[in-house]
Amino acid sequence: MKQIIFGLLSIIVIASCEEVVRLDIDSTEPVVVIEGLILDRQTTQYVKISQSVNFYSETSSEPIRDANVYVTDGVLTYTFEHNPNDQAAYEGYYFSSNSFSGVAGKTYTLVADVHGTRYTATDQLFPVTAIDSLTVRLNEEEFEDPEEEGYFYEVLFYAKEPQQTEDFYLFKFYRNDTLLLDGPTDIYFSDDKLIAEEINGVPTAGFYKPGDIGRVEMYSISNAGFIYYNDLINLLQSDGGMFGSPPVNPRNNISGGALGFFQCSSMVFKTIEVTD
Known part of the structure; x- marks a missing residue:
């Protein structure tokens, strides 16, 4: 069920027996990147807009602060404002002027006017199945040789998957308030074919010590x-080999040539305290 995505580091070289030629990736045109999330929770929703930078830049992206952003469900329209509290950590983030909750079954459209170009994206918000329960188990292999001293418990989770509908899921795991990943670039997702009828005691990412809260x-x-x-x-x-297919950008739901994805989701969660 775990799928590792993201963490894209591309170094493109052409090798021969005589020389290595570096492609002029420094001259690549910047691309707008749009990431948005609408949840079925009464909260301040967000959209993040940035621009890619050249390969040798010390920053991964450049925040865009002057876009005009709104989201509509066809009846109601929600305006978004850039970083209203002027926090350095949220440069490039646009937050809904008023909190609202996405509704399962509705389709939402994002409109972002960036430097004279209009980008639009549409996604439908589907319901999500409930998490039945979480349990804690001592991982004996980790106990014998822990990667981090004292951390050798794992959290397992259980859920039923409705077979009458076609469903897709994204998972996030936390230890206390820290997002847990088995690798630094992991994201975990699945379709219902892989899950089948249930998630039955699947280990989450990372390990815990007594007193931790798993989520x-x-x-x-x-x-x-x-x-x-x-x-x-x-x-x-x-593998980027000589006979491999050339890399292409992932298909997304954003028109206008931007990268990223506009996501609408229902979300459920459970927590458990780790004890001996």
């Missing part, structure tokens, strides 16, 4: 979201 979040995603993440996996797994 599992489960998000619905659309088929478009699943395709987007799956394309990222294929991109990462490409």
Whole structure:
């Protein structure tokens, strides 16, 4: 069920027996990157807009602060404002002027006017199944040789998967308030074919010590979201060899040539305290 995506580091070289030629990736045109999330929770929703930078830049992206952003469900329109509290950590983030909750079954459209170009994205918000329970188990192998001293418990989670519908899921795991990943670039998602009828004691990422609070979040995603993440996996797994397919950007739901994805999700979560 775990799928590793993201963490894209591309170094492109052409090698021969005589010389190595570096491609002029420094001259690549900047691309707008849009990431948005609408949840079925009464909260301040967000959209993040940035611009890619050249390969040798010390920053991964440049925040865009002067876009005009709104989201509509066809009846109601929600305006978004850039970093209203002027916090350095949220440069490039646009937050809804008023809190609102996405509604399962509705389709939401994002409109972002950036430097004279209009980008739009549409995603449907699907319901998500409930998490039945979480349990804690001592991992004997980790206990014998812990990667981090004292951390050798794992959290397992359980859920039923409704077979009458076609569903796709994204998972996030936390230890206390820290997002847990088995690898620094992991994201975990699945379709219902892989899950089958239930999630039955699947270990989450990372390990815990007594007193920690484990948290599992489960998000619905659309088929478009699943395709987007799956394309990222294929991109990462490409060996870049001479006879391999040339890399292509993941398919997304944003018009106008921007990268990223606009996601609408239902979300459920459960927590558990880790004890001996």
